[in-house]
Amino acid sequence: MRMISIVSLSLVLLAAADPLVAAELSGTVYNGGVPGANLSIRVDRSITETRTDSTGGYRFDLPPGNYVLIIRGQRFPVTVSPTGTRQDIRF
Amino acid sequence: MAKDTSTAKDGWDKAESFAKTLAGICVAVGAILIPIFVNRYTEESRKSQVYLQMMTEREKSDINIRENMFKALLDGYLQALKEDVKKETLESFRKRIVFLQLLAVNFQEFFNAKPLFEEVYEKLVKYRERVKDEQTRNAWMELEKKITDVAREIASGQATTLNTIGDSVGFTMRDDEVGCVRLYDKRGFETLRERDGTTRFRIFEAGECLRDGEKGEEGKAGTPTPKSQDQNGKLSLAAKGYHKHQSIKLRVKEVRDASVVVWVTVYADFFDRNVYVGSDRVRRFPVNVSYFDLPYTDNIQLADGNRFSLVLKRIYKPGGNERAEADFEAIRFRNDFMSLKDRPLFEETLKKLQQSPTTQ
Numbered sequence: 012m013r014m015i016s017i018v019s020l021s022l023v024l025l026a027a028a029d030p031l032v033a034a035e036l037s038g039t040v041y042n043g044g045v046p047g048a049n050l051s052i053r054v055d056r057s058i059t060e061t062r063t064d065s066t067g068g069y070r071f072d073l074p075p076g077n078y079v080l081i082i083r084g085q086r087f088p089v090t091v092s093p094t095g096t097r098q099d100i101r102f
Numbered sequence: 103m104a105k106d107t108s109t110a111k112d113g114w115d116k117a118e119s120f121a122k123t124l125a126g127i128c129v130a131v132g133a134i135l136i137p138i139f140v141n142r143y144t145e146e147s148r149k150s151q152v153y154l155q156m157m158t159e160r161e162k163s164d165i166n167i168r169e170n171m172f173k174a175l176l177d178g179y180l181q182a183l184k185e186d187v188k189k190e191t192l193e194s195f196r197k198r199i200v201f202l203q204l205l206a207v208n209f210q211e212f213f214n215a216k217p218l219f220e221e222v223y224e225k226l227v228k229y230r231e232r233v234k235d236e237q238t239r240n241a242w243m244e245l246e247k248k249i250t251d252v253a254r255e256i257a258s259g260q261a262t263t264l265n266t267i268g269d270s271v272g273f274t275m276r277d278d279e280v281g282c283v284r285l286y287d288k289r290g291f292e293t294l295r296e297r298d299g300t301t302r303f304r305i306f307e308a309g310e311c312l313r314d315g316e317k318g319e320e321g322k323a324g325t326p327t328p329k330s331q332d333q334n335g336k337l338s339l340a341a342k343g344y345h346k347h348q349s350i351k352l353r354v355k356e357v358r359d360a361s362v363v364v365w366v367t368v369y370a371d372f373f374d375r376n377v378y379v380g381s382d383r384v385r386r387f388p389v390n391v392s393y394f395d396l397p398y399t400d401n402i403q404l405a406d407g408n409r410f411s412l413v414l415k416r417i418y419k420p421g422g423n424e425r426a427e428a429d430f431e432a433i434r435f436r437n438d439f440m441s442l443k444d445r446p447l448f449e450e451t452l453k454k455l456q457q458s459p460t461t462q
Contacts, residue, residue: 043272043416045431048271048274049273065271067272083420
């Protein structure tokens with residue numbers, strides 16, 4: 012019984028510490044100073060891609076860590092924290 | 103009995119003398135106050151007249167200066183064109199670009215410089231393609247960039263001014279992509295709902311303006327939908343008295359180096375109170391949106407009396423498998439603004455007159 016409790020607790024702790032739990036990365040893309048709708052944003056070294064909405068907003072669900080967002084060949088480094096990150100991009 | 107009559111008479115006498123005194127006071131007060139009010143009104147009216155006269159004189163002299171300037175610049179440009187027609191060199195084109203910039207900047211309200219800009223740009227491209235020496239080719243390319251930068255700067259300034267009396271949205275589109283711009287008034291936009299009564303509209307969205315189930319309500323391509331009855335004799339949306347807003351569908355046909363070919367479809371969207379009920383296709387036409395389109399002069403009048411302009415902000419051509427992209431700004435603005443020749447002055451005069459106490 013004690014063994015089961017220890018294993019369960021370990022599993023719970025492992026899940027809590029799992030870096031693969033997604034956090035939200037969001038923000039607004041400003042193109043030439045104004046919010047740019049329908050712009051394509053790609054996460055470097057992955058197939059994850061999205062388009063900005065009508066107000067220039069974007070949103071990704073990514074595991075916490077460091078990433079590079081690519082818009083029209085321009086690279087924008089971002090850090091996603093476990094609680095989520097808001098990062099506006101101007102280009 | 104006689105005493106009663108005497109008391110009543112006494113009362114009436116007192117009332118009469120009081121009324122006479124009151125009338126005298128009123129006449130005296132009136133004699134003092136009426137001239138004061140009349141003087142004040144006359145003074146305010148005189149001030150307004152002087153102000154209007156000053157503004158008119160200023161406008162007249164301004165128009166004279168501008169007329170002379172316009173003539174001098176256009177003559178200068180045509181002279182330069184005549185002299186350089188045989189020797190079209192980098193220097194002669196540099197000169198033309200400066201003339202064009204001066205013309206476009208100083209007379210942007212009434213002078214559409216697009217054909218001149220395009221003519222110079224096309225020649226620059228032709229010369230650049232002709233030369234084999236890389237250094238000379240770069241010099242021609244620099245001039246191409248200069249002329250597009252000049253036009254973009256002017257268009258951007260105009261867009262900023264128009265945004266003060268209208269609404270705009272910036273968006274990106276790719277080759278063969280379709281997008282929808284809702285040219286609705288910003289006031290009340292948040293309250294409008296789609297057919298389900300809950301979904302909000304977005305000012306721009308990728309894809310068609312009409313949902314799949316609404317295709318049948320469109321008119322035929324290039325022809326306006328009947329205003330009162332459709333082909334089955336059914337009362338049309340326009341005749342039902344719904345509120346009307348307008349939206350445009352854009353389909354990018356080709357992204358070129360300095361322009362984008364776009365098919366524009368204008369829709370009239372109808373709303374019962376704030377809920378969307380359907381659309382009529384008003385018209386469909388191709389537009390070549392280039393860097394040289396300036397929103398003051400290159401714009402389209404909408405059925406609701408407003409105007410809209412499509413400004414090309416930037417073209418991005420990545421090469422390889424990636425599609426070319428173009429950044430646009432769609433601006434919707436008041437129609438009356440375009441009919442006024444000297445906008446800031448006129449707006450200023452109107453504001454001053456509205457602030458004047460005589461007009462309140």
